[in-house]
Amino acid sequence: MKKNMAQVDVGGFLREISLDLCPDVSIGEYVLIHAGFAIQKVDGEEAMETLNLLKKMAEAI
């Protein structure tokens, strides 16, 4: 791959994006993309925690 570039799967389509703003990623991780750049890693644990909190709130009414 070219310097600082990566292939990402966006809903089934492969796209080449820059890792200049988010260099610390590994193959298989999820990233947030803006204008051809990865701008942040998606934190799967935080996502689960938010969902669990939402589920708990929904049950607690």
Add this chain to the structure above:
Amino acid sequence: MKFVDEFRNKGIAERMIQKIQKTSTRPIQLMEVCGTHTVSIFRYGIRGILPNHIKLISGPGCPVCVTPNQDIDLAIALSRQKDVVIVTFGDMMRVPGSTSSLQKERAEGRDIRIIYSSLEALKIAKEHPGKKAVFLAIGFETTSPTIAVALLRAKEEKLHNLFFLNSQKRVPPALAALLQLKQVKIDGFILPGHVSTIIGTNPYQFIAKEFGKPAVITGFEPLDILQGIWMLIKQIEEDRASIEIQYRRVVRENGNPIAINKIYEVFEKGESEWRGLGRIPDSGYRFKESYKEMDVRNFDIEVEPSKEHSECLCGEVLQGIKSPLECRLFKVACHPENPVGPCMVSIEGTCHTYFKYQ
């Protein structure tokens, strides 16, 4: 798609709405700052399912919309130069300037290229060594680091024919300006998720500390937005004001420090002109000394005197003072195929969203 579909669960959404109805007692007005939030709120019908006493108003969070006419006119004037190639994100094409638009200029034969990533601007500059490539650097803090990377690369590669029309904006100073407006009462902010991915929570602290208002950095799926609204209501009902993060899967307290550093390698904070809001201190970026040679504003070029359409309310709509429905042009003389103002052009523009979903 992973991390998206889970946040569209209808059952949980219904319970969240009940929770909001149960928690909320005070009549309040919340502003969603970001145009992408406005789109989500309309697409999922969120305004209609909230209790009547909770009002959502749309803010200035559409980069194309807040770009003042004189900058669009400058881009148009530049496109008319024989030795210039304009390089731009697609959403600028149809924005009307005082008398023309980039789309009209392209139809007249001007060399205007649409790109998706700032790095493509470098490629275009390299392919046209005899021309000046001018990149229209428009966007909020989400886009600024990508523009900064292009500047850094251009310098590194000693590319002398790439220039930037810098009209970038910083969101927090605009929120301070909005909070000082007499015409609009804001009880809390739904803060933009992706701007905040870059800048984190710090730049917003004044909202709570100086103005005593709560704000929640919120994601874009329906459950995100409902949870964000609920977090705001909870703060208001408990008489608290702090900057909270709902969108934890991509927003960290300190944002993205690598991206922030890139911005400040090439730019420093500076005054900027916003459509509707006028000139706001520190609400934009200016080139640092060693990057000034890339500033297109150094070009000696004549630009037509800028003028606004006398009836277009885009400026007031951006401040939350007026709704598109109060505009005489809305759906009459102004629609997405023939927009009078930028708020009807951009898919993040409030007028465009009202047109599509109202």
